[in-house]
Amino acid sequence: MKQEKKEKEGWRELPIGLILGAATCLNFETGDWRSEKPIWDAEKCTHCLICWVYCPDSAITVKDGKVQGIDYRYCKGCGICAEECPPKIKAITMVREEK
Ligand code: SF4
Ligand code: SF4
Structure with a gap:
């Protein structure tokens, strides 16, 4: 049996979404x-800002183009910053969290 062609849904049929405020x-x-x-080791850091670009939580704090440290209130400990810091520099190392 031949099926009838279903009408394509328009935007009015889409479920209502949600827009959150900024930040x-x-x-x-x-x-x-x-x-x-x-x-973070301030002595080794060259302030290339690669870690700042890659951090998914914007937890690397920067002022006037220089890394200031890590905001532990938001850092989830994913380790991306340590992975992306250039191997010759290795200014970030991951350690086990102590409670
Ligand atoms: S561990 Fe992850 S969340 Fe924390 S500063 Fe590094 S990249 Fe950002
Ligand atoms: S990636 Fe490494 S060297 Fe570059 S700013 Fe971050 S900690 Fe410093």
Whole structure:
């Protein structure tokens, strides 16, 4: 039996979405999710800002183009910053989180 061609749904049939205000994530401090924590070495750091670009939680703090440290209130301990810091520099190392 030949099936009837179904009409394509238009935008009016889409479920109503949600738009959040800007920077609402500031209210959710996710640092206590961590099992490992990044330790930044200011002596080794060349301020290339690669870690800042890659950090998914914007937890690398920067002022005037220089890394200031890591905001542990938001750092989830994913380790991306330590992975992306150039191997010759290795200014970030991950250590086990102590409670
Ligand atoms: S461990 Fe992950 S969340 Fe924490 S500073 Fe590094 S990249 Fe950001
Ligand atoms: S990636 Fe490494 S060297 Fe570059 S700014 Fe971050 S900690 Fe410093």
